[in-house]
Amino acid sequence: MGSSNSIVSDPSSLESQYDFIIVGAGAGGCVLANKLSEDPSVSVLLIEAGKSHLKEIKAKIPMTFPQLLGGPCDWNYETTPQTHVHNRTFGWPRGKILGGSTSINAMMHHQCAPSDFDEWEADAPGWSYETLRPYFKSSEKYTPHPKHSDVDMSYRGTEGPWQVTNPPRVPVCDECLESCKAVGIPYIPDFNTPNGTLGCSHMQGFIDPKGQRSSAATAYLEPALSRPNLTVVTMTMVTQLLFFPQSSSPKVKGVELARTPAPGKMPSPQRWTVDARNEVILAGGTINTPQTLLLSGIGPSEQLKKFNIPVVKDLPAVGKNLADHVMSGSVAYRAAPGTSIDYLTTFWGSFIPLIRWLLTGKSILGGLVPPGAAFVRSDDPTLPYSSKASPDIVAKDATSGKNAPDLELIYAPLSFLTSNDNKAPGTNVVAVLAALLRPKSKGTITLASTDPFDKPLIDPNYFSDPNDIEVLAKGVRLCLRIPRTEPLVKKLRIRESNSDKTDVFWLGEQDPDTVTNEDIREWILNNCATLFHPVGTARMGSSQETSVVDASLRVHGVANLRIVDASILPNQLSGHSTAPLIAISGRAADIIKSEYTDKFKGL
Numbered sequence: 001m002g003s004s005n006s007i008v009s010d011p012s013s014l015e016s017q018y019d020f021i022i023v024g025a026g027a028g029g030c031v032l033a034n035k036l037s038e039d040p041s042v043s044v045l046l047i048e049a050g051k052s053h054l055k056e057i058k059a060k061i062p063m064t065f066p067q068l069l070g071g072p073c074d075w076n077y078e079t080t081p082q083t084h085v086h087n088r089t090f091g092w093p094r095g096k097i098l099g100g101s102t103s104i105n106a107m108m109h110h111q112c113a114p115s116d117f118d119e120w121e122a123d124a125p126g127w128s129y130e131t132l133r134p135y136f137k138s139s140e141k142y143t144p145h146p147k148h149s150d151v152d153m154s155y156r157g158t159e160g161p162w163q164v165t166n167p168p169r170v171p172v173c174d175e176c177l178e179s180c181k182a183v184g185i186p187y188i189p190d191f192n193t194p195n196g197t198l199g200c201s202h203m204q205g206f207i208d209p210k211g212q213r214s215s216a217a218t219a220y221l222e223p224a225l226s227r228p229n230l231t232v233v234t235m236t237m238v239t240q241l242l243f244f245p246q247s248s249s250p251k252v253k254g255v256e257l258a259r260t261p262a263p264g265k266m267p268s269p270q271r272w273t274v275d276a277r278n279e280v281i282l283a284g285g286t287i288n289t290p291q292t293l294l295l296s297g298i299g300p301s302e303q304l305k306k307f308n309i310p311v312v313k314d315l316p317a318v319g320k321n322l323a324d325h326v327m328s329g330s331v332a333y334r335a336a337p338g339t340s341i342d343y344l345t346t347f348w349g350s351f352i353p354l355i356r357w358l359l360t361g362k363s364i365l366g367g368l369v370p371p372g373a374a375f376v377r378s379d380d381p382t383l384p385y386s387s388k389a390s391p392d393i394v395a396k397d398a399t400s401g402k403n404a405p406d407l408e409l410i411y412a413p414l415s416f417l418t419s420n421d422n423k424a425p426g427t428n429v430v431a432v433l434a435a436l437l438r439p440k441s442k443g444t445i446t447l448a449s450t451d452p453f454d455k456p457l458i459d460p461n462y463f464s465d466p467n468d469i470e471v472l473a474k475g476v477r478l479c480l481r482i483p484r485t486e487p488l489v490k491k492l493r494i495r496e497s498n499s500d501k502t503d504v505f506w507l508g509e510q511d512p513d514t515v516t517n518e519d520i521r522e523w524i525l526n527n528c529a530t531l532f533h534p535v536g537t538a539r540m541g542s543s544q545e546t547s548v549v550d551a552s553l554r555v556h557g558v559a560n561l562r563i564v565d566a567s568i569l570p571n572q573l574s575g576h577s578t579a580p581l582i583a584i585s586g587r588a589a590d591i592i593k594s595e596y597t598d599k600f601k602g603l
């Protein structure tokens with residue numbers, strides 16, 4: 001499915017006006033482009049800074065996604081030095097390709113906890129879980145898997161465009177689940193139901209029956225590419241918003257465009273403009289959307305004045321409220337022969353699986369890097385957080401509700417080190433890590449300069465709230481207990497006398513009853529990394545002081561401007577963000593259609 005016919009890469013070939021202009025072809029932008037162009041009388045322009053995904057083979061093979069990070073399909077962002085993390089900086093990959101980050105991500109399919117959405121309702125009516133539930137369901141085409149017959153199909157969508165399934169089992173995932181159960185984490189057949197997500201299970205992936213990634217681009221854009229009323233332009237960046245000059249209050253007229261510079265090349269000074277008859281919808285993601293707003297004069301006035309940017313609308317919350325999921329770093333374990341899939345990282349190790357994937361799609365390369373997970377609460381008294389070495393860690397509850405987690409435990413049968421300071425520990429590794437799902441620490445995106453090609457300053461302010469490292473340290477304690485529990489322990493080769501704190505296997509080879517909380521905190525500070533889910537920098541809410549968009553996703557006080565991407569999330573989700581964003585964008589499209597009934601004739 002899909003053709004490149006309606007994808008152009010030359011901004012000079014565009015018309016001067018479209019009904020809707022969408023900036024960014026990620027999770028938000030692709031869903032909107034599809035739904036708004038369903039009516040043939042409505043013209044839609046989708047602008048993407050990166051290239052087309054159609055010929056990017058590594059974006060199709062699920063297991064090769066790490067090879068896309070750091071390359072031309074990645075914005076290659078980096079945080080500022082983090083004061084509370086030994087001044088370390090952190091690489092922050094973000095997709096720069098049709099599909100956005102959904103074309104380079106790890107494809108873990110998770111609808112998060114129902115109360116994550118319910119807690120928005122008070123300040124952003126209409127976004128409860130029950131309102132979003134039909135969108136979760138209608139977006140997906142879940143293909144049942146014979147080994148997962150316990151998934152209750154009444155909760156799952158089977159008619160949607162977005163392919164979801166249980167990927168092939170990889171070594172050790174059954175043992176990981178059994179050991180989770182052995183320490184007291186209940187098994188649930190499916191993380192993605194209204195009953196909530198607490199428990200351990202196999203991870204579902206947005207992968208199609210042919211073993212290929214199902215991204216926002218393959219699911220939503222490709223089926224719409226033949227529509228003459230949809231134009232997709234790649235390798236083109238929106239540099240700023242344009243406003244009607246005579247308007248008494250700010251009103252967006254269109255966008256200014258530039259060619260995306262080739263890697264290592266200077267940007268061209270050439271610019272184009274395109275107008276929107278109805279509105280511009282920003283969907284550039286948590287980092288780029290606030291940057292575009294700030295460059296256009298929408299944001300905290302003191303920051304705009306500092307850069308001599310004329311203030312179009314003083315909105316103090318632009319770029320604030322940045323919340324990311326920080327993960328502990330991988331607790332690495334030496335694995336018994338045949339247990340790990342690290343061999344896939346070598347040319348010859350991946351050769352046969354690649355041939356098999358190319359010929360049949362049925363290959364380990366069509367699986368998920370992390371095949372399973374557990375979502376738990378750090379205040380669960382039934383879980384083994386205690387240790388003889390140190391007093392019990394006391395952390396405040398930051399969850400979205402009683403039935404929601406604040407920790408995710410992820411395991412993978414391979415070296416899974418994403419920390420840019422660390423080298424992968426080699427072959428035959430099983431990695432277990434904890435992720436902090438509900439950080440209290442909040443950071444900022446601010447301008448580094450007025451040059452749209454300069455990266456903005458990203459400061460997630462990790463661990464500025466001391467509660468966060470306490471919760472994460474509890475998660476790491478489970479990462480030490482679970483692998484020492486049967487049956488997983490039998491698949492590992494844990495040595496008991498490792499005193500070299502610089503060794504990647506050091507923490508996993510400590511006795512959980514003698515390693516101290518201090519040791520664990522210090523290890524986290526040296527090993528933690530992003531789990532790639534930054535949100536919140538243009539948050540939704542009712543107040544112009546604390547939020548950027550209203551419950552209809554319109555920017556406060558600026559006409560013809562809306563935002564539909566991860567930046568609008570009021571709080572961090574307790575899980576992975578793609579499925580919620582696909583559902584949110586589906587509802588956003590319906591809101592837009594209901595506001596332009598003269599244009600959308602009941603579609």
Ligand SMILES: Cc1cc2nc3c(=O)[nH]c(=O)nc-3n(C[C@H](O)[C@H](O)[C@H](O)COP(=O)(O)OP(=O)(O)OC[C@H]3O[C@@H](n4cnc5c(N)ncnc54)[C@H](O)[C@@H]3O)c2cc1C
Pocket residue numbers: 023024025026027028029047048049050069093094095096097098099100101102104105106107108109110236237238239283284285286288289292531532533534564565566567576577578579581
């Ligand atoms: C490495 C990685 C792994 C992840 N793993 C998972 C996972 O397993 N499961 C999960 O659910 N989520 C995962 N995520 C998160 C998920 O992919 C994102 O939360 C989601 O894609 C965000 O959607 P978005 O629409 O906000 O932005 P994006 O999907 O990032 O899309 C934004 C798009 O806008 C374009 N753009 C930005 N600025 C401009 C501009 N000025 N002009 C033109 N175009 C512009 C970008 O190039 C990009 O294509 C992962 C993310 C990454 C990076």
